[in-house]
Amino acid sequence: xxxxxxxxxxxxxxxxxxxxLRLQEGDTAETVIVPIGKTLVPxxxxxxxxxxxxxxxxxxxxxxxxxxxxxxxxxxxxxSVIAVDFPKFGDGRGYTIAYxxxxxxxxxxxxxxxxxxxxxxxxYMQRAGFDAxxxxxxxxxxxALKSLKDFSITYQASTDEAQPLFRxxxxxx
Amino acid sequence: MYRYDQxxxxxxxxxxxxxxxxxxxxxxxxxxxxxxxxxxLQNGLYMQIHAYMMRIAVPxxxxxxxxxxxxxxxxxxxxxxxxxxxxxxxxxxxxxxxQDAPDILADLAxxxxxxxxxxxxxxxxxTSDEFAGVARDEIIDPRPYAEILRQWSTFHPEFGFLPRxxxxxxxxxxxxxxxxxxxxxxxxxxxxxxxxxGFRVLVGGGLxxxxxxxxxIASFIPWQHILTYSESIVRVFNEYGRRDxxxxxxxxxxxxxxxxxxxxRQVEEDWKFTKDGPCTVTQAELDRVAACFTxxxxxxxxxxxxxxxxxxxxxxxxxxVKPHKVAGYASVVLSLKNAGIAPGDxxxxxxxxxxxxxxxxxxxxxxxxxxxxLVLADVKQADLFALWEAAKASGLATPNIGLLTDIxxxxxxxxxxxxxxxxxxxxKAIDERFDDLDYLHDIGxxxxxxxxxxxxCGHHHVGHIGILGVDKSGEEWYxxxxxxxxxxxxxxxxxxxxxxxxxxxxxxxxxxxxxYVAKRDEGERFIDTLRRVGPDPFKEFVYATPxxxxxxxxxxxxxxxxxxxxxxxxxxxxxx
Ligand code: HEM
Ligand code: SF4
Numbered sequence: 001x002x003x004x005x006x007x008x009x010x011x012x013x014x015x016x017x018x019x020x021l022r023l024q025e026g027d028t029a030e031t032v033i034v035p036i037g038k039t040l041v042p043x044x045x046x047x048x049x050x051x052x053x054x055x056x057x058x059x060x061x062x063x064x065x066x067x068x069x070x071x072x073x074x075x076x077x078x079x080s081v082i083a084v085d086f087p088k089f090g091d092g093r094g095y096t097i098a099y100x101x102x103x104x105x106x107x108x109x110x111x112x113x114x115x116x117x118x119x120x121x122x123x124y125m126q127r128a129g130f131d132a133x134x135x136x137x138x139x140x141x142x143x144a145l146k147s148l149k150d151f152s153i154t155y156q157a158s159t160d161e162a163q164p165l166f167r168x169x170x171x172x173x
Numbered sequence: 174m175y176r177y178d179q180x181x182x183x184x185x186x187x188x189x190x191x192x193x194x195x196x197x198x199x200x201x202x203x204x205x206x207x208x209x210x211x212x213x214l215q216n217g218l219y220m221q222i223h224a225y226m227m228r229i230a231v232p233x234x235x236x237x238x239x240x241x242x243x244x245x246x247x248x249x250x251x252x253x254x255x256x257x258x259x260x261x262x263x264x265x266x267x268x269x270x271x272q273d274a275p276d277i278l279a280d281l282a283x284x285x286x287x288x289x290x291x292x293x294x295x296x297x298x299x300t301s302d303e304f305a306g307v308a309r310d311e312i313i314d315p316r317p318y319a320e321i322l323r324q325w326s327t328f329h330p331e332f333g334f335l336p337r338x339x340x341x342x343x344x345x346x347x348x349x350x351x352x353x354x355x356x357x358x359x360x361x362x363x364x365x366x367x368x369x370x371g372f373r374v375l376v377g378g379g380l381x382x383x384x385x386x387x388x389x390i391a392s393f394i395p396w397q398h399i400l401t402y403s404e405s406i407v408r409v410f411n412e413y414g415r416r417d418x419x420x421x422x423x424x425x426x427x428x429x430x431x432x433x434x435x436x437x438r439q440v441e442e443d444w445k446f447t448k449d450g451p452c453t454v455t456q457a458e459l460d461r462v463a464a465c466f467t468x469x470x471x472x473x474x475x476x477x478x479x480x481x482x483x484x485x486x487x488x489x490x491x492x493x494v495k496p497h498k499v500a501g502y503a504s505v506v507l508s509l510k511n512a513g514i515a516p517g518d519x520x521x522x523x524x525x526x527x528x529x530x531x532x533x534x535x536x537x538x539x540x541x542x543x544x545x546x547l548v549l550a551d552v553k554q555a556d557l558f559a560l561w562e563a564a565k566a567s568g569l570a571t572p573n574i575g576l577l578t579d580i581x582x583x584x585x586x587x588x589x590x591x592x593x594x595x596x597x598x599x600x601k602a603i604d605e606r607f608d609d610l611d612y613l614h615d616i617g618x619x620x621x622x623x624x625x626x627x628x629x630c631g632h633h634h635v636g637h638i639g640i641l642g643v644d645k646s647g648e649e650w651y652x653x654x655x656x657x658x659x660x661x662x663x664x665x666x667x668x669x670x671x672x673x674x675x676x677x678x679x680x681x682x683x684x685x686x687x688x689y690v691a692k693r694d695e696g697e698r699f700i701d702t703l704r705r706v707g708p709d710p711f712k713e714f715v716y717a718t719p720x721x722x723x724x725x726x727x728x729x730x731x732x733x734x735x736x737x738x739x740x741x742x743x744x745x746x747x748x749x
Binding site: 091093096121123153154155158169 | 178180183184187188190191195208211212294324325326327328329330331332333334335336400408411412416446451452454455457458461
């Protein structure tokens with residue numbers, strides 16, 4: 001499966017050479033062959049083939065929306081890219097996965113949103129902890145980039161802002 | 174009232190700009206309807222049978238007279254001259270055009286209002302006690318906390334796409350007027366032994382297809398921790414709430430499936446990371462917000478004797494005027510339940526009129542109640558007579574608060590695509606059958622709730638008498654429940670038996686009331702008698718003989734339109 005050629009990363013459109021491995025009919029996590037080259041593998045595949053894959057530097061992992069950050073345990077620090085899949089843009093579990101990866105598991109590498117990633121979700125995704133976005137291929141990625149600036153102020157704390165507004169500024173003006 | 178600071182203004186303005194661009198892209202076809210849908214819903218915009226409907230947030234039900242005038246302006250400029258106040262203390266406009274929606278939001282922003290998160294699978298507008306700040310049984314004023322929660326939940330980045338909508342309700346009084354037990358999270362202010370303020374937290378209440386009364390997850394969460402604790406509840410729900418079945422996606426299903434103890438364990442497991450962290454509410458922030466809710470400049474007055482020679486006025490005082498904690502003052506409920514008008518509807522002229530009344534008699538503020546009426550909270554007792562005359566002139570002085578005709582009712586089949594049956598039209602039929610005020614006063618307090626389908630927008634489960642529209646081979650039928658109660662204590666009503674036709678319902682209600690009148694003890698309300706004698710005598714009498722259909726109601730032209738209401742209501746939705 002080819003991944004989009006361009007992604008948004010650190011608020012810019014950049015070329016990307018990672019591909020996303022998705023299990024096809026008949027594949028199992030234990031037996032699927034992980035191609036050579038930079039590959040984001042499903043969490044299940046990582047867990048099943050860890051002893052082999054851990055020697056490769058070009059492996060990242062992606063979470064399905066019903067998977068748990070705890071399942072990756074201490075492996076988090078091994079990766080330079082972790083992705084979270086949005087099967088439908090209305091499935092909001094990925095936001096909490098991102099929050100947990102950043103705030104509980106202490107992950108500092110690239111955190112990428114993949115799947116049904118649309119412009120109007122990017123602002124929240126960025127706040128929850130994503131810094132890379134594989135915008136759905138049929139959408140204009142340069143247009144999507146604009147949405148990261150939809151709001152200049154936010155009320156609550158999240159991954160991007162440890163402090164809620166009432167501690168960040170003098171309110172009441 | 175809460176007043177926006179520069180930050181609130183800016184966030185609201187940026188939201189309007191964002192939505193304006195989304196509407197532009199939708200109109201250009203860049204956004205497909207299924208992608209746009211979720212965005213418009215987060216701005217309160219529904220697509221209904223006839224037009225777009227917008228639900229505007231009225232945080233915890235408080236509106237200023239200027240905001241009320243803005244509603245009148247929207248009704249005039251963009252709608253058909255009226256609006257509908259809802260059971261979540263919001264207002265809805267039913268006849269809007271998509272193109273106008275950004276302008277409406279921009280107009281609202283000028284009076285510090287918005288439609289954020291009034292729909293969609295996110296944290297909804299937070300509801301509270303309509304007598305907050307003035308009720309005699311209040312422990313603390315819940316509104317500062319409601320506002321702090323509003324800001325925390327507004328555009329919360331993690332919680333914009335929850336399994337399902339998520340509703341908070343908060344009360345600061347000993348009597349629960351905010352229906353906290355039927356919300357996803359219910360907060361009840363309490364003081365501990367040291368006199369410190371905190372919240373008892375209920376979780377997993379809700380109506381709809383599977384009604385549940387909320388369960389206590391914590392008996393005392395100190396107020397400083399209310400944001401972090403709430404956040405952990407919603408986070409666990411976001412992860413584990415079901416997403417495979419729309420009807421099993423509410424938190425009540427999750428809590429019931431794993432049990433309250435396991436749910437609490439998960440919440441506390443998460444909370445330990447954030448408790449005492451930066452999201453702990455500061456005294457300075459509480460003070461800043463609470464300063465917006467200080468008592469108005471009451472005059473030093475004594476309670477006054479009201480004129481007793483006018484029966485109509487006395488009736489109104491008995492039903493629509495409520496005690497106030499300050500001597501010489503009273504709270505007044507303006508009834509939006511008038512024969513032939515959909516419960517909760519108000520015309521633009523009425524909105525302007527109540528805004529004027531608020532300016533003249535109640536410090537320029539109003540509240541919207543969850544039974545779809547309006548409240549002037551701080552009226553001098555000496556002004557009551559003049560206020561009554563003015564309210565009467567605007568058709569807002571029906572003395573029926575808490576009585577049978579103070580019906581709570583959803584839009585139903587006349588408007589709603591999901592309906593099995595008409596609600597508004599049925600409310601009108603009931604209203605007509607029981608139009609004798611003396612009889613209504615004799616029957617006394619009773620909650621009658623109507624929902625057109627199991628989504629329960631009319632809260633039929635918690636009506637003393639609940640009416641639910643059901644579908645039998647494509648025809649509209651109604652199921653009756655009795656014994657529900659919306660708070661203190663909350664109860665889910667029980668079905669009495671097989672369902673009835675539209676034209677039978679007024680007779681069914683009449684029979685239920687006859688049993689009450691025959692069985693009641695001195696001073697008992699309908700619900701008290703029902704609790705004492707049990708449901709059986711009621712059931713037996715209702716089904717003892719065939720229930721006749723009321724002839725007039727069977728006529729095909731029995732509809733609101735024929736009665737010259739201010740707007741056209743189609744009899745049936747295209748679904749029928
Ligand atoms: C015609 C437009 C409307 C539509 C299509 C609609 C649709 C729905 C649906 C589908 C639900 C169930 C959601 C769930 O169980 O998760 C629901 C619940 C609810 N609706 Fe509406 N509704 C409409 C109008 C209203 C109005 C006008 C009110 C207020 C008067 C209202 C108040 C409520 C309330 C309070 C609930 C929550 C009941 C609960 O706790 O489960 N709705 N609505
Ligand atoms: S209860 Fe059903 S019929 Fe009534 S408004 Fe809600 S969804 Fe529509």
